[in-house]
Amino acid sequence: MSETRQNEKPILGKVIISGILHCETGLHIGASKENLEIGAIDSPVVRDPITREPYIPGSSLKGKMRSLLEKVLALSPNRNGGTQRNPIWRHECDMKEEAKKCKLCRLFGSTGKSGGGNWPARLIVRDAFLTDNSRENLQEIDTGLLYTEWKWENSLDRVTAAANPRQLERVPRGTEFRFEIVYTVEDLDDLNEDLENIDTALKLLEMDYLGGHGSRGYGQIKLRDLKWQIVTIKNGEIKGSLEKENFKEIINTLKTEDNNV
Numbered sequence: 001m002s003e004t005r006q007n008e009k010p011i012l013g014k015v016i017i018s019g020i021l022h023c024e025t026g027l028h029i030g031a032s033k034e035n036l037e038i039g040a041i042d043s044p045v046v047r048d049p050i051t052r053e054p055y056i057p058g059s060s061l062k063g064k065m066r067s068l069l070e071k072v073l074a075l076s077p078n079r080n081g082g083t084q085r086n087p088i089w090r091h092e093c094d095m096k097e098e099a100k101k102c103k104l105c106r107l108f109g110s111t112g113k114s115g116g117g118n119w120p121a122r123l124i125v126r127d128a129f130l131t132d133n134s135r136e137n138l139q140e141i142d143t144g145l146l147y148t149e150w151k152w153e154n155s156l157d158r159v160t161a162a163a164n165p166r167q168l169e170r171v172p173r174g175t176e177f178r179f180e181i182v183y184t185v186e187d188l189d190d191l192n193e194d195l196e197n198i199d200t201a202l203k204l205l206e207m208d209y210l211g212g213h214g215s216r217g218y219g220q221i222k223l224r225d226l227k228w229q230i231v232t233i234k235n236g237e238i239k240g241s242l243e244k245e246n247f248k249e250i251i252n253t254l255k256t257e258d259n260n261v
């Protein structure tokens with residue numbers, strides 16, 4: 001007898017949430033230190049290796065949405081995502097059966113522990129790239145850096161109280177990125193709640209910050225021109241799509257048409 005895979009569900013549809021991410025203040029999403037050139041700025045922003053343009057990695061956006069939603073859902077942190085010296089506690093279900101029922105893990109995914117099995121995320125957060133307008137605008141300002149600016153920031157050494165000035169590179173305020181999030185519809189019973197939680201995470205993001213140095217005012221963002229599009233799939237075939245300005249309109253349309261995703 002051939003072994004069948006458990007928990008394989010047909011995909012019923014996709015919800016594509018797209019829009020513009022507008023930087024209300026300077027944005028700093030740091031690049032890894034390994035890529036630093038000698039004599040370069042102390043703390044550079046992450047850039048696309050091909051175009052050299054700054055961008056927002058989907059993983060940064062997804063990680064931030066996850067941590068904000070985790071706090072609102074009041075889930076108890078059980079995993080250390082940091083080190084022993086600098087622990088960063090977060091919630092992640094150990095068993096995939098739990099993850100399916102967990103409002104956070106079923107969206108963002110979980111890695112099982114002690115044979116608990118992984119739960120694949122229902123949410124894909126794509127990398128966000130500069131809009132054409134922003135690229136043109138940034139080409140015109142001359143800061144000596146490509147598409148960015150830099151700023152001296154002082155930090156105090158906690159032991160000696162000595163000032164430790166360093167250069168921070170940031171994407172200037174007013175810059176816009178095009179973002180897209182894709183949610184996979186696997187279970188109609190979860191649809192409303194999942195979309196509501198994605199909506200909450202996006203609203204929380206606007207009240208929080210993205211990237212580093214948020215307490216200094218960096219990374220305040222606004223989401224503009226938000227569109228919620230649902231693509232319906234039946235028996236493995238794409239059936240159609242409809243676009244609305246918020247997820248509630250999508251749910252209402254699905255209910256009144258009674259055509260189940």
Ligand SMILES: [Zn+2]
Binds near residue numbers: 093104
């Ligand atoms: Zn969970």
